[in-house]
Amino acid sequence: KAGVTQTPRYLIKTRGQQVTLSCSPISGHRSVSWYQQTPGQGLQFLFEYFSETQRNKGNFPGRFSGRQFSNSRSEMNVSTLELGDSALYLCASSSSGGVRETQYFGPGTRLLVL
């Protein structure tokens, strides 16, 4: 069974640009969550999608958005990039997001904003 895949793995953007990151969950998984990891703030929850609906949202500005498609693949978008958006963005999938399930993480997309 293929794991969670994230594309691209590395990305360099400049301030003011926008970026779209993609996450393909494990086959059959319908819950996808996104996290931002930075040296200063650590791991922070961005949002969770389940069956194409945003189920939970973290404390991030509206520049951060996401969506989920009918095949459970998910994208997150960051508009008007700031230097502080440089981070490793991780997505994770599970069958339905239940706490008793195992959540599987992808390798992440490393975004550098110049």
Added chain:
Amino acid sequence: AQSVTQLGSHVSVSEGALVLLRCNYSSSVPPYLFWYVQYPNQGLQLLLKYTSAATLVKGINGFEAEFKKSETSFHLTKPSAHMSDAAEYFCAVSVLGGSQGNLIFGKGTKLSVKP
């Protein structure tokens, strides 16, 4: 509000020695607790989780953790460290009490293993 505190951002042990990584939580409702490991340039891998069943939880790679409500702790241990255990370890708590989709993570503890 729920929170997680990991004591010690860096822990160094000798190969074969006991590994003890500390995690304390704060939660107004019964928590669900997790330990994840992150190897360099990789995502997170679940080591173990506490979901209100047995208080002593066994995970992968010989790790285990004990949930102690009176101490609000969920420390991670391994009797004998291997070189391959060198990684960063994260403790996390589930905010909603029922969904794993929204986790609050500690700042992480980087484990070094000396030969």
